[in-house]
Amino acid sequence: MILPDTGANQADRLIVVGGVAAGMSAAARAKRTDPDIEVVVFEKTAHVSYGACGFPFLIAGTVKDPLDLVAIDAETFRRDRGIDVRTDHEVVELDPVSKIVTAQNRHSGESVTLNYSKLVLSTGGSPRTLGLQGIDRPNVFSLRSLEDAISLKGYIDRTSPKRAVIVGAGYIGLEMAEAFAAHGIAVTIVQRSHRLLGAIDDEISEVVAHELDRNGVHVVYGAQLSRLVGDGTDGPVSAVVCDDVAGPIPTDLVLVAVGVGADSKLAQQAGIRLGATGAIAVNWKQETNVPDIYAAGDCAEVINVVTGKPVHIPLGTTANKQGRIAGENAAGGYGTFKGVVGTAIVKVFDLEMARTGLSLSQTEAAGRPAKAVSITAGSRSKYFPGYSDITVRLVFEPTRGTLLGGQIVGGDGAGMRIDTLAATLHAGMTVEDLSRLDLAYAPPFAPVWDPLLIAAGAALKEL
């Protein structure tokens, strides 16, 4: 059914494509901004508004029920918020000239066509697959939708695998190593580069590598995966073969976690401009280059405040923020999203690792002059139980000492110290400014000289 174009009334329908973090934030905010607007959300899977960052903890068994990961379910959105949520509907066509969207029910195959006055694209990300031969075999998984997570969890519960290969040592790869280990599964991580995690420096990644090693997780570095082998052409994978690595790696299960690209297919087909990153280009109102079409979340770019340049950093917290702004503006309000500094945090067994801003290797890749220092210091007063080491790395501009980034690894409250560094980046502080911060001190929490202050002191000596 194509609704008639009724002029002014047409300004009353917002269609949101994709109902996870950004999409449902946009829908909810739009409805709060203008309760009279009609909001329709098309979500291609069975669930909306789930916390994808919780998948590893669902699979580990820390979170028991998959539905615990759903913040607000579709029925509640319909009933309490008046949002017309249509799950299992994939938008297959977008015509930005006629302002019409076509969605298909993935079970019945039925199509629905609706026009819109405003549209929010929140199509999310799609896991990279490396064009791998054998990727469709039944025990090869990726983790993008809640259905993916439920499927992997079900496979583990049914088959009690003894060995797993994880392809990629990013955040998800590391969290999943711990999740598999919780089931007693022997884990091998196959990593293309010679270090863990992309946007951190060796000094920090080595500490994480040691923690993996201590927990029996085997990492093969510099491994170029060539194929997944198994029974026939579509039987389960029984081994993973890498170039330059002696012998196939036998396994009962493969998780591909080599990162997430923007799912910008629909946008591209509709002629919406993509940025150099391949994600949808947006301004700070989350507007695309096509009138009345907004984009938010993992499908969209975001400004890195430290460089002023658009980047693609798909993270749930950013998706929520961008979604809110898109919904606010689409409903006639006004909001801006000024960007991120690239803050991220991950738990790896007993370690906390966090980063923000630029790593030294990122500054080098960008040809930007920078220095870095790393220090290791106590997490709290030495005499207090629970004391452990925290390593802090600061990256800074070498003349004035303007902070460009920070990385932290350690136990015992190490990770959340990153928020303080994130604030210094937003504020454009120098290492001297950091060294002067009046940070909290009490024996159960921090030493007299917090590791952040010690790191700043070390950086000051390099200026």
Added chain:
Amino acid sequence: MILPDTGANQADRLIVVGGVAAGMSAAARAKRTDPDIEVVVFEKTAHVSYGACGFPFLIAGTVKDPLDLVAIDAETFRRDRGIDVRTDHEVVELDPVSKIVTAQNRHSGESVTLNYSKLVLSTGGSPRTLGLQGIDRPNVFSLRSLEDAISLKGYIDRTSPKRAVIVGAGYIGLEMAEAFAAHGIAVTIVQRSHRLLGAIDDEISEVVAHELDRNGVHVVYGAQLSRLVGDGTDGPVSAVVCDDVAGPIPTDLVLVAVGVGADSKLAQQAGIRLGATGAIAVNWKQETNVPDIYAAGDCAEVINVVTGKPVHIPLGTTANKQGRIAGENAAGGYGTFKGVVGTAIVKVFDLEMARTGLSLSQTEAAGRPAKAVSITAGSRSKYFPGYSDITVRLVFEPTRGTLLGGQIVGGDGAGMRIDTLAATLHAGMTVEDLSRLDLAYAPPFAPVWDPLLIAAGAALKEL
């Protein structure tokens, strides 16, 4: 012995009066800045460089050996750093005209007289006593020196008291309530005002009060202590009598923890200018108004960066920082200490409470226009084990929304979030700036919308 005035050579002796946090920081830094300088430290007690903030944990039994609280002992300072540390020596006279100091050995009564070229006053604080009748009875304690802490611990170990009265509900009072409770001692806190802690607002102090209650600590508010009664005039206290409180409170032990004033007696006698707070007035090089005399630590004022005004906030971390600067400058280097924002953190049983900047009551007392909001939100993703409530209160200027202060209370990593607020205060950020911070998110650490961001959002609505 008075050393002869040898002109240029006179520039070579630094005397430090008081060898705890500020004093030993000054001595060590001076020696590093100029290895040729002679540094003499007079400390009136038997120990130097101890962490006074560790006393409650020593008494609780968390820290086993009192000497664990000593960062570096006197002998090590002498041997490894070439610092002439003289413990058990109280400086009884200071002549800033002749530049001579007289110290007395408290055991032998012998005097030593030394001239100085530079002097650092780090005489610390002295516990307020309220001029209480009965304060000298044997089971009445205060906590200032390591000897005080050892003496109180010894008393508990020897006599196994059943009941304790703590006078004052400041940081030390609350930490000591927990320390006493760890020994199974029934604790009553007698508090003059109608709330806990000085520089936090009721919304936060009520959460702390509930935690004390939950742990069986009884608090008597609005209690004006009148006397400590016991056998004869000098026998142990058996009860505490307050005006306006029905009946005496029986007890086996009294801890007076009503705060610490600056120990500025020596400075005052020598004609050194004190500020309105009663502590020694200093500039940002830690210089007093008398040439060649510096002051640092609990005896000195400090600038509150939020108001630009000098305050007296005696805290170990500030003492260390001021001491370093005093030592640097006294030895011919150059350093400045620009001030604090009043950050403090305390553990109260299972709660973490932290504050920074100004409370709303402080802005009201100063006649400064301000608003405040308080929110309560989850410490991490709701589905993640360990989830608990965090209450965040923000105080801000009511037109532009410039942040003036923050308070946080909760379990599970609540407290150290204060460092991020401290950074925003140093940077002069507004609540809008705070709402835009790219803070870390992962289920084990924080929810998608960190409580700090939720609080900033609530504050924005009040502008």
